[in-house]
Structure formats: C-alpha cells, structure tokens
Amino acid sequence: MSSLVVRVGLLGCGNVGASLAQMIASNGDAIAERAGVRLEITQIAVRDVAKDRGLPANSASITDDPSSLVAASDVDLVVEVMGGIEPARTLILAALAAGKPVVTANKALLAAAGAELFAAAEAGGVDLLFEASVCGGIPLMRPLRESLAGDRILRVTGIVNGTTNYILTRMTEAGQSFADALAEAQALGFAEADPTADVEAHDAAAKAAIIASIAFGAEVTDSDVYREGITSITAADIEAARELGYVVKLLAVAEERDGKVGARVHPAMVPVQHPLASVREAFNAVFIEGEATGEVMLYGRGAGGFPTASAVLGDVIDAAKNLASGGRGATIGKLVRREMLPMEGVVSQYYLEVEAADRPGVLAVVADVFGRHEVSIESMQQRGIGEDARLIFVTHSARESDLRSTVEELRETDAVHRVGSVLRVLGSGE
Amino acid sequence: MSSLVVRVGLLGCGNVGASLAQMIASNGDAIAERAGVRLEITQIAVRDVAKDRGLPANSASITDDPSSLVAASDVDLVVEVMGGIEPARTLILAALAAGKPVVTANKALLAAAGAELFAAAEAGGVDLLFEASVCGGIPLMRPLRESLAGDRILRVTGIVNGTTNYILTRMTEAGQSFADALAEAQALGFAEADPTADVEAHDAAAKAAIIASIAFGAEVTDSDVYREGITSITAADIEAARELGYVVKLLAVAEERDGKVGARVHPAMVPVQHPLASVREAFNAVFIEGEATGEVMLYGRGAGGFPTASAVLGDVIDAAKNLASGGRGATIGKLVRREMLPMEGVVSQYYLEVEAADRPGVLAVVADVFGRHEVSIESMQQRGIGEDARLIFVTHSARESDLRSTVEELRETDAVHRVGSVLRVLGSGE
Numbered sequence: 100m101s102s103l104v105v106r107v108g109l110l111g112c113g114n115v116g117a118s119l120a121q122m123i124a125s126n127g128d129a130i131a132e133r134a135g136v137r138l139e140i141t142q143i144a145v146r147d148v149a150k151d152r153g154l155p156a157n158s159a160s161i162t163d164d165p166s167s168l169v170a171a172s173d174v175d176l177v178v179e180v181m182g183g184i185e186p187a188r189t190l191i192l193a194a195l196a197a198g199k200p201v202v203t204a205n206k207a208l209l210a211a212a213g214a215e216l217f218a219a220a221e222a223g224g225v226d227l228l229f230e231a232s233v234c235g236g237i238p239l240m241r242p243l244r245e246s247l248a249g250d251r252i253l254r255v256t257g258i259v260n261g262t263t264n265y266i267l268t269r270m271t272e273a274g275q276s277f278a279d280a281l282a283e284a285q286a287l288g289f290a291e292a293d294p295t296a297d298v299e300a301h302d303a304a305a306k307a308a309i310i311a312s313i314a315f316g317a318e319v320t321d322s323d324v325y326r327e328g329i330t331s332i333t334a335a336d337i338e339a340a341r342e343l344g345y346v347v348k349l350l351a352v353a354e355e356r357d358g359k360v361g362a363r364v365h366p367a368m369v370p371v372q373h374p375l376a377s378v379r380e381a382f383n384a385v386f387i388e389g390e391a392t393g394e395v396m397l398y399g400r401g402a403g404g405f406p407t408a409s410a411v412l413g414d415v416i417d418a419a420k421n422l423a424s425g426g427r428g429a430t431i432g433k434l435v436r437r438e439m440l441p442m443e444g445v446v447s448q449y450y451l452e453v454e455a456a457d458r459p460g461v462l463a464v465v466a467d468v469f470g471r472h473e474v475s476i477e478s479m480q481q482r483g484i485g486e487d488a489r490l491i492f493v494t495h496s497a498r499e500s501d502l503r504s505t506v507e508e509l510r511e512t513d514a515v516h517r518v519g520s521v522l523r524v525l526g527s528g529e
Numbered sequence: 530m531s532s533l534v535v536r537v538g539l540l541g542c543g544n545v546g547a548s549l550a551q552m553i554a555s556n557g558d559a560i561a562e563r564a565g566v567r568l569e570i571t572q573i574a575v576r577d578v579a580k581d582r583g584l585p586a587n588s589a590s591i592t593d594d595p596s597s598l599v600a601a602s603d604v605d606l607v608v609e610v611m612g613g614i615e616p617a618r619t620l621i622l623a624a625l626a627a628g629k630p631v632v633t634a635n636k637a638l639l640a641a642a643g644a645e646l647f648a649a650a651e652a653g654g655v656d657l658l659f660e661a662s663v664c665g666g667i668p669l670m671r672p673l674r675e676s677l678a679g680d681r682i683l684r685v686t687g688i689v690n691g692t693t694n695y696i697l698t699r700m701t702e703a704g705q706s707f708a709d710a711l712a713e714a715q716a717l718g719f720a721e722a723d724p725t726a727d728v729e730a731h732d733a734a735a736k737a738a739i740i741a742s743i744a745f746g747a748e749v750t751d752s753d754v755y756r757e758g759i760t761s762i763t764a765a766d767i768e769a770a771r772e773l774g775y776v777v778k779l780l781a782v783a784e785e786r787d788g789k790v791g792a793r794v795h796p797a798m799v800p801v802q803h804p805l806a807s808v809r810e811a812f813n814a815v816f817i818e819g820e821a822t823g824e825v826m827l828y829g830r831g832a833g834g835f836p837t838a839s840a841v842l843g844d845v846i847d848a849a850k851n852l853a854s855g856g857r858g859a860t861i862g863k864l865v866r867r868e869m870l871p872m873e874g875v876v877s878q879y880y881l882e883v884e885a886a887d888r889p890g891v892l893a894v895v896a897d898v899f900g901r902h903e904v905s906i907e908s909m910q911q912r913g914i915g916e917d918a919r920l921i922f923v924t925h926s927a928r929e930s931d932l933r934s935t936v937e938e939l940r941e942t943d944a945v946h947r948v949g950s951v952l953r954v955l956g957s958g959e
Contacts, residue, residue, distance in 0.1 A: 122679055122821055130679060133746060133862055230676060236822040238668070238676035246660065246668035249552055249560060249842030316563060374828055377807040384826075391552055391839040392666040395829035396814075398804055405821040412679030412821075426856020432563055 102131040105419035108174035109143040110165050110190055111181030115204055115231070116143070117152050118408035119178065119415075124155035126412075136419040144168045144181075169194045176418055178411060179203040188212055195223045200418040204231035204411055210305035210321040213312050214434040221433060226421055228414035233306045234259055234383045236406025237399040241413075243313050243387065244431070250389040252314045254354040256525065259306040261381035261401045262290045262297035263329050263349040267366075268379045270337050271346055277332060289381055299328035303351045303364040310385070311353035311362040318434040319353075319362050325442040327365035336520050339452065339491060340368045343478075346376045350525065354440070361440030367523040368450055375525070443500035448477065448526040450493050452519035453509060457488040461514045465490065468512060472505040473497065487516055493524060532561040535849035538604035539573040540595050540620055541611030545634055545661070546573070547582050548838035549608065549845075554585035556842075566849040574598045574611075599624045606848055608841060609633040618642055625653045630848040634661035634841055640735035640751040643742050644864040651863060656851055658844035663736045664689055664813045666836025667829040671843075673743050673817065674861070680819040682744045684784040686955065689736040691811035691831045692720045692727035693759050693779040697796075698809045700767050701776055707762060719811055729758035733781045733794040740815070741783035741792040748864040749783075749792050755872040757795035766950050769882065769921060770798045773910075776806045780955065784870070791870030797953040798880050805955070873930035878907065878956040880923050882949035883939060887918040891944045895920065898942060902935040903927065917946055923954060 107123075109116050123130075123138050131137040141158070144165035162168055169177055169190050177194040179201060181187055187208050194201050196219065203209070209216065209232050220227035230240045234257070243252070258264050262284060269280040281298065284290035296302045304324040311319040329349050340347050345368035354361045369376045374396045378384040383401030388394055400406040421427050455461045462481070469476055475495040482489045494502070502521075509515050537553075539546050553560075553568050561567040571588070574595035592598055599607055599620050607624040609631060611617055617638050624631050626649065633639070639646065639662050650657035660670045664687070673682070688694050692714060699710040711728065714720035726732045734754040741749040759779050770777050775798035784791045799806045804826045808814040813831030818824055830836040851857050885891045892911070899906055905925040912919045924932070932951075939945050 118821070126679055126681060129681070134678060135860075135862075236819075237825060238672035238827075241671060241676050242668035245847060246671050246840065246843040248564060248846045249556055250839045251556060251559070372807075372809070374807060377802075377804060379802070382824075389666075389839060391548070391835040393830045393833070393836050394812075395667060395827075397668075397825075397827055399825035400823045403823070406823050409677065409680045409819060409822040413676040416678045417675060421856065424856045426851065426854045430565075432565075 102135050102137045103423040104137045104139055105422055106139050106141040106173050106175045107415065108168045108171065108177050109140055110168065110177060110179045110187070112143050112145045112152050113180065114404035115407045115411065116180045117154060118404035119180070119411055120154050122408055122412055130416060134416050134420055136416065136423050138415060138419060141173045142168045142171055165190050166193065169199070170197065175199065175422060176415065177201045178415060179205055180411065182207065184208055184211055191216060192219050195219045195225055195227060198223055198225055200226035200422060202228045202411055202414040202418055204229070204407055206232045206305050206309065210308040213309060214318040217431040217434055221430065224427060226418040226427055228418055230414050231407045231410035233309050234385060234399070234401040235403060236409055237383060237385065237397050237401060239385055239397050240313060242397060247387065247389055247392060250391045253388045253390055254352065255310050255314050255385060255387050256375065257306070257310065257351045257385035258348055258375055258378050258383055259351045259385065259401060260297055260300070260303045260349060261383060262294065263300070263303070264378065264383070265289045265381045267329065267332070267347055267349065270332070270334060271341070274334065276334055277330065298330050300326050300349060300364045303349060307351035307353055307362045307364050310351065311360055312434055313431065314353050315355055315360045316432065316434060317360045317437045319360060323362055323439050325363035325365070329366050332366055333520070336522065343491070343493065344371050345369060345524065346371060347522070348375060356440050356446070357444065359438045359440035359444070361445060363442060363445065365523060367525050369525045373525060443498070443503070445499045446496050447499065448494055448496055448524035449502050450520070450522040450524050451506070453490040453492065453515055454484070454487045454517040454519065455490060456514045456516065457483060457486060461488065462490070464512065464514050465509065468508050469494070469505055472501045472508070474501050474505050496526065532565050532567045533853040534567045534569055535852055536569050536571040536603050536605045537845065538598045538601065538607050539570055540598065540607060540609045540617070542573050542575045542582050542584070543610065544834035545837045545841065546610045547584060548834035549610070549841055550584050552838055552842055560846060564846050564850055566846065566853050568845060568849060571603045572598045572601060595620050596623065599629070600627065605629065605852060606845065607631045608845060609635055610841065612637065614638055614641055621646060622649050625649045625655055625657060628653055628655055630656035630852060632658045632841055632844040632848055634659070634837055636662045636735050636739065640738040643739060644748040647861040647864055651860065654857060656848040656857055658848055660844050661837045661840035663739050664815060664829070664831040665833060666840055667813055667815065667827050667831060669815055669827050670743060672827060677817065677819055677822060680821045683818045683820055684782065685740050685744050685815060685817050686805065687736070687740065687781045687813070687815035688778055688805055688808050689781045689813055689815065689831060690727055690730070690733045690779060691813060692724065693730070693733070694808065694813070695719045695811045697759065697762070697777055697779065700762070700764060701771070704764065706764050707760065728760050730756050730779060730794045733779060737781035737783055737792045737794050740781065741790055742864055743861065744783050745785055745790045746862065746864060747790045747867040749790060753792055753869050755793035755795070759796050762796055763950070766952065773798070773921070773923065774801050775799060775954065776801060777952070778805060786870055786876070787874065789868045789870035791875060793872065793875065795953060797955050799955045803955060873928070873933070875929045876926050877929065878924055878926055878954035879932050880950070880952045880954050881936070883920040883922065883945060884914070884917045884947040884949065885920060886944045886946065887913060887916060891918070892920070894942065894944050895939065898938050899924070899935055902931045902938070904931050904935050926956065
C-alpha cells in the first residue's frame with residue numbers, strides 16, 4: 100500500500116505534545132503500513148522557542164507564531180495541545196475555516212465553546228476530533244459517537260478525575276483523613292499545589308459537560324453542570340459507606356429524563372459490586388447505560404503524557420485517512436440548546452445520618468417526616484451515641500426536591516438534634 | 530441535514546436480526562438526524578419464509594434466496610447475521626466483489642477465514658465491519674483498530690465467554706461444584722444443553738483468534754489457539770485461589786513476544802484487585818495493554834439480541850455514512866501469516882499444588898526440582914493432610930516449557946505423592 104504524506108502542525112509542545120512527537124517518530128512506519136498515511140510533523144508552535152523539549156530529531160520547524168502555523172501551506176492538519184480558551188479557540192476556528200482538520204485535547208475549551216467549534220467544523224465540512232479531551236487514554240468519545248450511534252443512551256456515569264479518585268481510594272483503603280490523603284497525593288504528584296480544580300470538581304464538571312453534549316447531542320457547557328466536590332467527605336462517611344456495602348466515589352453523571360438533559364458532579368455511595376466501585380487510585384472509568392446495549396464500562400488512565408498522546412494520535416490517524424480519501428469521519432453535527440434538568444428534578448437514592456433523642460416514639464416522628472415528603476425508606480440502622488441515637492437511613496429513589504424538603508423539616512423537628520452527612524447513593528433505581 | 534437513503538439487505542433473521550430490525554424501526558429518525566443517513570431494510574433472506582419473526586411492519590421483502598438478495602439492485606449494504614461458515618462465506622465474498630459493504634456478526638467465520646475476507650474487502654475497496662463478532666455489545670474492535678491505531682499493543686487479556694464466567698462466578702460466590710453451577714446456568718438459559726463449545730473454550734478460542742488478528746495484523750485462526758477449558762476446575766481450586774487472594778477466570782490471551790504472536794485460552798488465577806477480577810456473572814471484559822496508552826479495559830454484555838444488534842447497527846451506520854460520502858472506513862488491510870509463539874514459549878506465573886511426604890528435608894528436595902528447571906518460587910504455603918503435607922506454590926514468571934519439565938520431574942520424585950492442580954496466574958510479570 101503506498102502511503103500518502105499528511106503534514107501535521109502542532110500547537111503547543113508540553114508533556115502531551117512531546118509524547119506525541121515521540122510516538123510518531125517510533126511508530127510512524129507501522130502507522131504508514133497499517134493506515135496508509137505517513138504522518139510528518141512539519142511545524143511546532145510554542146511560546147519559548149529556545150526551550151529544550153527533548154524532541155526526536157526531525158525536520159519540524161519551531162515557531163512562536165501559531166497563526167502562521169495554522170495558515171502555512173505545509174500544514175495539512177492541526178493538533179491543538181496548548182490548552183486554555185484563547186488563543187486556542189481562535190486558532191482552531193481559523194484552521195477549520197481553512198478546511199484543515201483539527202485534533203484537540205482541550206477540555207476547558209470544549210466545555211466552554213464546544214457548540215461553536217462543532218458548528219464551525221460542520222460549516223467547513225472538516226473533521227474536529229477530541230478523544231483526548233475527556234479521560235486521556237480511555238477510548239470514550241469514539242465508542243459513544245460511533246459504536247453506540249444506533250442506540251439511545253440513557254445515562255453516563257463516570258469516575259473522570261484521577262486526583263479525587265486517588266484521595267478517596269486512600270481514605271477507603273488506608274483509613275486516612277481527607278487532609279492526609281490530599282497531602283499524600285500532592286507529594287506523589289497526583290494533586291496540584293492548589294488542588295481546587297480537582298477537589299472542588301471543576302475538572303470533572305467540564306468533562307461532564309462534554310460527555311452530556313456528545314451523548315445527547317445537546318449544547319451543555321460547564322456552567323450548566325451541578326457541582327459538589329469532595330472536601331466535606333469525612334473518614335466517618337467512608338466508614339459508614341463500608342459498613343453498608345458501599346464505597347464513596349466522585350461521580351460525573353449525564354442523563355436524559357423527562358425529555359431534559361441533566362449533568363451533575365458530586366460524591367456518591369457506589370455499591371461494592373458495581374463495576375465502578377473497583378476503579379482504584381488514579382484510574383478513570385465511564386459507565387454507559389444504553390437502551391439496547393445495556394451496560395458498558397470503559398476503564399483506563401485518564402491522564403498522563405503518553406496515554407493522552409495515544410488518544411490524540413488515534414484521532415490524527417483517523418483525520419489523516421479521511422483527508423487522504425477525501426471523506427470525512429464521524430461528525431457531531433449541530434449541538435442544540437435543550438432544556439436542562441434542574442437538580443431539584445434529579446431522582447436518586449440517598450444516604451442520611453440523623454442524630455436524634457434516644458427515646459421511644461422518636462423514630463416514628465422522623466419516619467413520618469420522610470413519609471410526608473414522599474421519600475420512602477429502604478433501610479435504617481440505629482446506633483446509640485451517648486444521650487442520642489444515630490440513625491442511618493438509605494432511601495428508595497426520590498426526587499432531590501423532596502429529599503431537600505425532608506432534610507429541611509428534619510432540621511426543624513425538636514427531637515432531631517442534627518442532620519449529618521447527606522450523600523447520594525448510586526442504585527439501579529436511580 | 531438532508532439524509533441519504535441506504536438500503537440494507539439482511540442475511541438471516543434470528544434473535545440478532547429481528548432486534549436489529551426493531552432498532553432501525555424505532556431509532557431510524559434519530560439516526561437520520563444525527564448521521565445523515567436513513568437506513569431502510571429492503572430484503573431479508575431466511576430459510577423459512579413462513580415463520581413469524583415479530584418483525585416491525587415495513588416494506589422489506591422476505592426471500593429464501595440469499596444469493597439474489599446480495600445481487601439485488603435495491604440492496605446497497607449487506608448485514609450477515611445467519612452464522613456458520615457456508616453459505617455465509619460465499620455470500621459475503623459475493624457482496625464485497627460487487628462493491629457492497631458488509632457488516633457481519635459471524636465469529637466462527639472470521640476465526641476460520643478472516644484473512645480471506647479482509648483481503649476481499651481490500652481488493653474491492655469496500656468496508657467489512659465486524660464489531661459484533663466478538664463480545665456482542667462491548668465496543669472492542671473499533672477502539673482496538675482506531676483509538677489505539679497509533680500505539681503498539683503489547684497484550685490483550687479477556688473474559689470473552691459469558692457462560693463460563695457465570696459458572697465460575699457461582700462456584701466462587703456460592704461455593705457450588707462445577708456440575709451444579711453448570712446445571713444452574715443451563716436452567717437459566719446461560720448455557721446450552723450441550724455446553725461443549727463454552728466449557729471446552731472453543732467459543733473463547735475463536736474470539737481469541739479474531740482479537741489476535743486485529744491487535745497484531747496477523748493471520749490467526751482458531752486452530753492456532755492453545756485451548757484449555759474449565760471442566761477440571763474444582764471447588765478446591767476456587768477455595769485455594771480465594772485464600773491466596775485470587776479468583777479463577779477463563780482468560781483469552783493474545784500477545785506479541787519475541788516477534789511472535791501468541792493466542793491462548795485457559796483458566797487462570799486473577800488477583801482480586803485486578804480489574805478483570807470484578808467481572809461477574811455473564812458479563813465480558815477485555816483488558817488491553819498498550820505501550821503508550823497503558824491499561825485499558827472495556828466491559829459489557831458479550832451476548833444477547835439487543836446488545837449484539839446495537840453493535841451491528843453502529844457498524845451499519847458507519848458503513849452507510851462511508852457509502853454516502855464515497856469514502857471508506859478503517860481498514861484491516863492484509864493480515865500476514867506470522868510465526869506463532871508456541872505454548873512452550875509462553876511466560877507466566879503458576880500455581881501448583883503438590884502432595885508430599887510430611888517429613889524433614891522434603892521441601893528442600895521439592896524446591897531443588899524447581900530450581901534446576903529455572904523456576905523461581907514466589908510463595909509457598911504448607912498444610913498437613915493426614916500423613917502428607919500439601920504444598921501450595923506460586924512461582925515467579927517462568928517459561929511454560931520449564932514449568933512442564935518441573936512438573937514432570939516432580940511426578941517422578943519419590944517424596945512427591947501427587948501433583949494436583951496446576952493453574953496459570955495472571956501477574957504483572959507475565
């Protein structure tokens with residue numbers, strides 16, 4: 100098979116960009132043989148052209164002018180791994196307008212302006228691929244867009260942030276506090292010095308927005324995503340989960356309910372036998388429920404230079420082959436703005452910890468509050484703590500609005516001294 | 530977006546075919562909107578045209594002449610879900626020669642004659658897609674061929690047979706014997722009346738051949754696959770595994786070692802913390818190790834009408850879009866015949882159960898046998914059983930040939946009364 104040369108321009112050359120250049124250098128012959136396209140990085144745009152990036156010896160010219168790279172006649176295809184909203188957005192739009200396919204790993208940009216970019220790709224009749232933007236090395240966007248293209252996706256539930264999953268794993272397996280587990284994750288390089296983006300779930304929310312957009316063809320941005328982080332999870336919550344047969348995970352959920360699209364990120368109790376429960380340390384996994392396909396889970400490394408570069412390279416090969424054949428790959432089409440499911444309308448099981456006076460009749464009072472708000476109780480455990488009784492409830496599926504009004508009324512009930520942790524529970528009934 | 534009509538001819542209309550027809554009837558509008566192609570089943574070839582298949586009302590004509598269907602001017606794309614080698618092979622070759630893309634779910638045919646079919650697709654410049662042929666509803670072939678196209682696959686390890694995984698799960702979780710678990714699986718419809726294809730691992734071997742072919746671009750047929758079933762696994766093996774922190778699974782392994790391609794199917798002990806260990810009941814999962822990507826696992830339902838039909842439909846949409854755009858999707862290219870890794874050259878950890886005389890010095894004698902065959906011991910546990918000692922060994926990674934000669938010499942050693950179960954152990958060092 101004769102192989103056509105496709106000339107690649109690289110916007111940005113950090114960890115992922117340098118790993119990509121290395122992979123193309125080592126696997127280029129195999130790719131040419133299997134895919135019939137020979138990839139050649141001709142230009143690399145970086146901020147500091149003097150910096151040594153340990154790139155393989157090749158003929159790529161290094162520039163600090165990304166606009167000229169996008170417009171250059173020796174660049175057929177643009178890879179954007181620079182990150183951030185601008186100038187990445189403007190550069191990608193320019194490439195698409197010039198009819199050049201784009202592969203991007205830019206989560207923040209897609210979560211903020213995905214609809215605009217996909218519309219530009221549609222208008223230009225050109226590929227915009229982005230597998231690496233969510234969960235690095237896990238094949239996720241391709242299965243969601245292509246393998247499941249004939250099915251109706253009901254819900255996607257993912258562990259999409261490695262830092263928080265590492266912290267929760269250590270809290271679960273080593274009994275650490277949140278603060279200690281975070282410090283360990285920072286020492287090991289799994290967490291940033293400022294961990295806000297991870298532990299407050301901004302990172303996971305951006306991924307949830309992209310997943311919801313692709314799964315439901317809807318325009319969902321990170322500002323549409325309901326968000327709770329893991330900073331208030333205590334060792335006691337983890338222990339209570341363990342006793343009840345759950346593990347605590349930070350979940351990103353995208354779903355369609357009552358014709359509306361919902362996207363949310365929050366900690367939840369996951370049954371130990373659920374496939375997501377065994378996703379440990381910094382690994383990610385995404386659990387997809389399709390009407391016909393049933394349950395599918397995709398698991399792997401959500402970050403790291405080489406896993407992410409491998410995802411970028413898969414997309415580059417796809418786009419390059421389409422370029423060579425004059426065709427075009429799977430398209431996202433136009434994302435439409437749809438009504439969002441408000442958090443109050445979400446249906447879930449819940450875990451609640453209630454401290455109440457330890458005297459006859461109190462349980463009846465508390466149970467009555469649940470009942471009047473249409474929240475049905477699946478299980479209750481009672482433990483004495485000094486003068487008080489500690490009541491642990493797991494509810495059947497209930498509306499968030501009903502659960503919230505239950506908690507509100509419990510807080511105003513005389514016999515109830517304190518409503519402690521309230522956590523969602525991942526169940527089949529959700 | 531205006532949508533082009535692609536006319537589909539269906540070869541076979543059992544469970545998968547009927548589910549596919551239903552999915553196209555219910556999801557056709559959504560598919561047309563998202564993918565820009567409208568699918569229309571125009572002809573269905575079956576053996577008995579009189580049989581009621583509960584098909585949705587549509588204008589498809591039912592025929593008992595599959596050759597005429599393939600040649601018909603109102604069939605643009607052929608879906609083969611009839612199974613078996615012939616006439617499926619001849620029909621697919623005829624369709625490809627006529628320039629019609631083919632989507633097949635035929636595991637047996639691909640494992641026997643994949644190279645011939647892919648060569649015919651190449652010669653005709655036409656798509657031959659087969660996601661549904663291995664592990665039903667799990668997106669596997671597409672990630673392997675496309676998402677990981679830029680990476681070097683090192684090894685693929687899968688739980689690819691739902692029946693045996695159900696049986697082993699029941700033996701593990703309910704302490705059942707093999708016979709009881711098989712009977713239960715038969716009663717529940719998870720196992721056939723004649724369970725040979727599943728429990729002797731013929732089904733898994735065919736899947737291993739296809740996986741090895743796609744992962745390594747090599748011509749591997751089911752007769753190249755080393756095969757051991759699960760009929761000799763005892764409750765005692767399962768219990769010993771549990772005590773050592775393992776679960777017993779039937780694994781299909783495809784790997785590249787020393788420039789050779791290996792494919793094998795056999796039971797193995799899987800560490801409880803390995804992601805494959807938590808794949809329960811009739812679920813399937815495939816664990817892929819890529820040089821750059823690291824570890825990826827794909828999990829889901831390996832069988833069933835709708836999950837399999839969903840995989841077929843994903844391929845149909847892909848091929849239909851390529852047909853509409855005049856392009857062509859991911860190709861397999863030419864599978865080359867490569868030297869196969871003989872089973873003797875496989876490297877693995879092993880579990881061995883040895884019954885020996887319970888007297889001083891015997892362990893030294895036994896350990897000396899291991900050492901002289903270059904097999905290094907990772908752990909040993911000793912338990913008294915009456916007059917004898919039961920020694921449980923787990924070795925470090927060793928060559929199969931060395932392990933076999935160790936077992937042979939142990940059997941001839943006076944102090945050794947019996948060598949019991951020998952099982953491979955899935956370890957990071959394999």
